Amino acid sequence: MWTKVSFVSLSLMKQRSNNSRMQLRTIIGLNSLWMICHYGGLLVNCVLIRMVKMASISFSRTRALLSNIIKIRFMDPELPYDFLLMSFFFLSMLKHLCLQIIHVNLTQENAKPLESGRILDLTYSVKWSLTNVSFARRFDVYLDYPFFEHQIHWFSIFNSFMMVIFLTGLVSMILMRTLRNDYAKYAREDDDLVESLERDVSEETGWKLVHGDVFRPPRSMVLLSAVVGTGAQLALLVLLVILMAIVGTLYVGRGAIVTTFITCYALTSFIAGYVSGGMYSRHGGKNWIKSMILTACLFPFMCFGIGFILNTIAIFYGSLAAIPFGTIVVVFVIWAFISFPLALLGTVVGRNWSGAPNNPCRVKTIPRPIPEKKWYLTPSVVSMMGGLLPFGSIFIEMYFVFTSFWNYKVYYVYGFMLLVFLILIIVTVCVTIVGTYFLLNAENYHWQWTSFFSAASTAVYVYLYSIYYFYMKTKMSGFFQTSFYFGYTLMFCLGLGILCGAVGYLGSNLFVRRIYKNIKCD
Structure with missing residues (x-):
């Protein structure tokens, strides 16, 4: 029995391209594609909901994709091929469509107390959604x-x-005002020596x-x-x-x-x-x-x-x-x-x-x-x-x-x-x-x-x-x-x-x- 403990929502920005090969060609409904993947003993339940449009991928892209999978598989033999294949396939599709992740929202649901000695099953639900927010304005959500x-x-x-x-x-x-008076006193030429001495003493x-x-x-x-x-x-x-x-x-x-x-x-x-x-x-x-x-x-x-x-x-x-x-x-x-x-x-x-x-x-x-x-x-x-x-x-x-x-x-x-x-x-x-x-x-x-x-x-x-x-x-x-x-x-x-x-x-x-x-x- 799976228990969903956190929810991840990612917003994508779709850019239009003038290249005909980058046009949307295929409609694939993946309303409930479930993949059970093992990575280092951690069991993850990945859900891809309603990915409605995808572009075609050329043979050269596929060959490069498989090459990367083989390299990473060689570095970590514990990684399953299905997990790597779907991950690279999905990321390559995003790049081919000129999609960019501009916002990630994580919310926790159904929090449960931890018990010592009990094995925890951690699952995540991921929802991808298109947005009209441009990539240049992606940071506005963090501005208060x-x-x-x-x-x-x-x-x-x-x-x-x-x-x-x-x-x-x-x-x-x-x-x-003060300095003007002082300047006037010092700029005035006094020929009378007595007045000059009195000024020196008093002023x-x-x-x-x-x-x-x-x-x-x-x-x-x-x-x-x-x-x-x-x-x-x-x-x-x-x-x-x-x-x-x-x-x-x-x-x-x-x-x-x-x-x-x-x-x-x-x-x-x-x-x-x-x-x-x-x-x-x-x-x-x-x-x-x-x-x-x-x-x-x-x-x-x-x-x-x-x-x-x-x-x-x-x-x-x-x-x-x-x-x-x-x-x-x-x-x-x-x-x-x-x-x-x-x-x-x-x-x-x-x-x-x-x-x-x-x-x-x-x-x-x-x-x-x-x-x-x-x-x-x-x-x-x-x-x-x-x-x-x-x-x-x-x-x-x-x-x-x-x-x-x-x-x-x-x-x-x-x-x-x-x-x-x-x-x-x-x-x-x-x-x-x-x-x-x-x-x-x-x-x-x-x-x-x-x-x-x-x-x-x-x-x-x-x-x-x-x-x-x-x-x-x-x-x-x-x-x-x-x-x-x-x-x-x-x-x-x-x-x-x-x-x-x-x-x-x-x-x-x-x-x-x-x-x-x-x-x-x-």
Whole structure:
């Protein structure tokens, strides 16, 4: 007595052909063709229901079919000829008809409890049906349109866009109004020496007093130039991958996004070296070997370290999530022979082409003492507060990204991601400029690392949100799932932090050079 425990429904797409030999010629009714087949001791009941049309198969096809059967039969003598014959006959018929499987639906029926020691008979019923869905649209069934195109998604984009308009307008109004007054004071030629001295005593305060120290090289210049160069590369990389995903629908192919990311990272390594080398040279750096190697190895080795730990855990648990050794070798070869040389080349080119010092003000020999200010004007507070608004602009999108990655939904709305990414860049630059201006007004000229961490703190809030998402939105448990979740999230947040930090620093650097360009420096 057979018991059907699962049902498989496969949809076929039939393409029309102009070739007369491919026309439908024979009508064969196979309403109830039953085949009892043995494969490795597993008894399978295969049902082919209503295959209504079939094309003729030439003698050459038949000869090739029998040849394949003999080869496989030789490899596994336990396989019966009737099973092989019907399988190859059916697959050859599908190919001859230009039929392609575009959808498979598995549903379970009549589930029964398992009993220890009892032999189970597993049977399957297969139904083939024609569909009007084209092969190019076969992936649409896996896309959750109501989830990703919900009104809250559109509202979040609109809300972030309005925040960008408000923030940029506020920054422009406050800063330009203040700077315009400062420019007027410095541009005015005073012939009266008394008025000039009074102005120097009473009016010269804030950011103007630190013009002799604002371009002083920061601490750990090698590290700062490396992370800024890497962040510039990651910003270009993310933009390229998003554009390629929009144009080429990379979400259809398994692993296509990761493959594109690795390839583009290797090819854009020149940008990291160029930005890092130029920045290091402009600040008078001398340790070029260390700068080049750190720029080329910093982010890849951080990812490799996290990936190595996670891969070791996966191997220990015997999980299929472990990365194959061959894949690791291929990635290492790409980095060693493409990414690393391009980063070194970019450093040399950046050093020679854009490494000339061009500071608007001369750096004084003796550093100016930094006065004590309110607690909210300290670099640590400015850094932590700087990431709030950028995180707010991507908060909703992070929910969709995490849901796609950890709850097995296919993320396909890369147009939304492009808008959110551009909004993130604009908000990060604006917020970092405001923080830098407040810091300089407090007569603190250590703005370089502060501007970087002010923007990079966005990643801290994203990681804190991931902790909330883990406990409130997922059902993960155990050391293996927990380590994979927080490990890959840490890798993502490191990249996001370096990206935002570089964008914030570069924006603040342009702002600082602009405001000190029009004042009179001794």
